[in-house]
Amino acid sequence: MMPKLSLTMEVGTIVKWYKKEGDRLEKDEPLVEILGEKVTYDLESPASGVLRKILAAEGTDIPINSVIALVGDPDEEIAIEKYAAKTEVEKPREMMPQPLETSRELEERVRASPLARRIAEELCIDLKDVQGSGPGGRITERDVREFAEKRMVKIRESIPLSGMRKTVAERMSLSAKSVPRITLMMEVDASEIQKLQQSKPSSQVSLTDILVKGCAMALETNPMLNSRLEGDWIRIFEDVNVGVAVATPQGLVVPVVHNANKKTLSEVSATLQTLIEKARDGSISKEEMSRGTFTITNLGMYGVDSFTPLVNPPECAILGVGKLAEKPTIEGGKIVSKPKITLSLSFDHRIVDGVPAAQFLGCLKDMLERPQLEERLR
Secondary structure (H helix, E strand, C coil): CCCCCCCCCCEEEEEEECCCCCCEECCCCEEEEEECCCCEEEEECCCCEEEEEECCCCCEEEECCCCCEEEECCCCCCCHHHHHHHCCCCCEHHHCCCCCCCHHHHHCCCCECHHHHHHHHHCCCCHHHCCCCCHHHCECHHHHHHHHHHHHCCCCCCCCCCHHHHHHHHHHHHHHHHCCEEEEEEEEECHHHHHHHHCCCCCCCCHHHHHHHHHHHHHHHCHHHCEEEECCEEEECCCCCEEECEEECCEEECCEECCHHHCCHHHHHHHHHHHHHHHHHCCCCCHHHCCCCEEEEECHHHCCCCCCCCCCCCECEEEEECCCEEEEEEECCEEEEEEEEEEEEEEECCCCCHHHHHHHHHHHHHHHHCCCHHHHCC
């Protein structure tokens, strides 16, 4: 029957029959191309059998829900005249005062699925240039996309998604699909951080070192961020193990500073430096990358102002660190320059609500901005 392809469609046009009377048909095999108000559509055979009778010729307009063909078994008795009498067939378009398409134009139509036509239109591709791989040379969506890729994109090289890169991809996909993530951002005055770093010229302490120790202390005060979801239970950990994302030639790895809350700032710095060296030369052990309860990722050294990191599952939260930069600030009614840094906390909203997450971030900010930072981080 003539299908209704849109809410306002009343009449469809028979563009091309893919089979002739007497041909064998399989269920869901394309039978006829139909033109609606805005789209073309391949009507598929509703059952396996033989095309017994075509009741609507190519180029004719047929009201919706009218019978346009009969499909049945070769020896099945069908009252063809009965159905033909109920089919309202209008005059071919070439006989209408203002024909939309000639029969020759209809014959020259390229066989393609509606989705393939839409994509070809979006990509400005002439379907006559595309080789179809579907039944009878019918052009599919895949044919159009492959043609577009060959025409528009030259591949420099192909890198297999394997090893560490595959593991990272799988974990990031898991995080994006399974963790309802919220990100809070807060700007921190880094004046005290700079003072602390300048006071140790012989053994420089990095910003990441300071943040590892600061986060570990803030997690002691705000333990909900030091947790994970296991089934119907939220497990809040006593150990505070802070992981740091490290870029290596093989991919991203996260070495873990275990019990960072119980280490001094100097111990955190020495431990983290060793772990980073091992990560980059490939000698880091599985134990040194396991049992993390919180992660820090720093892109500030690459000029990134702020970003929204993905949570490292099954952990509850991750802290993103932007670049440290001088910014104008009003202080005592005057505009002064202050070193500022933006911290971005992404967290699992199933475990933690916005207020506790904001309290953790505020606790960390307060700790980092207070005078005599080194004393507070011991």
